Amino acid sequence: MKALLTLLAAFAVTAQAQNVQSVAQADAALKKVAAERAAVHDEFAASERECSTKFFVNNCLDKAKEKRRAALAVLRAVEVDAEHYKRVDSVAHRDAELAERVRKDAEEAALRTAQPPKPPREEKAPPRPPTGPRVADREAEYAAKMKRQEEKDAAEAATRAANVAAFEKKQVESARRQAEVERKKVINAEKARKAAERAAAEDKKAAAQLQKQSLQPQPQPQPAATK
Secondary structure (H helix, E strand, C coil), rough: CHHHHHHHEEEEEHHHHCCCCCCCHHHHHHHHHHHHHHHHHHHHHHHHHHHHHCCCHHHHHHHHHHHHHHHHHHHHHHHHHHHHHHHHHHHHHHHHHHHHHHHHHHHHHHHHHHHCCCCCCCCCCCCCCCCCCCCCHHHHHHHHHHHHHHHHHHHHHHHHHHHHHHHHHHHHHHCCCCCCHHHHHHHHHHHHEEEEEEEECCCHHHHHHHHHHHHHHCCCCCCEEEE
């Protein structure tokens, strides 16, 4: 019964993690998972000690291991869900920062391009004609190059974020399906245990009734009347 209560508590944690809407909630869910996981291991250790005192030790240990595995699977689903939220949030913040840098760089390049070139200094000798592109042209070309590179980086970051989100979503769905299977196993096992207990009680009751009937005195046959 204690193991069943622990597993039901883990299901409650799972439901809470599925409603995570902030990093703080994700951190709280992960902290609770750590506490619940420690409780599951403590309960299994207690079950091992209790099983060592019983006649059917291996059967008792197998049941305890199955309960521990089911509870840990549920907690793992919670952990994956919370960690997924935190990773997605981190990628979103990084992409927002990158987009802000691209915007600022573009604004600075536009300001530099709009500024008029500096007038040449008056010299006695006539200045030699420029042999290459002007400084303003070089700056504009460099700014355009940087802008293209940053836009490319932003697009690649968005693609990476989408791939990460898709992979994490598959992991979360897989963990949730596994947790649901484990929950059904525990419920079915509990139903089977109760049915077995009811059957054993009925068999015991029937055996007691038969024993009671066998102890009752049997009627003696009456002697035949003499004609």
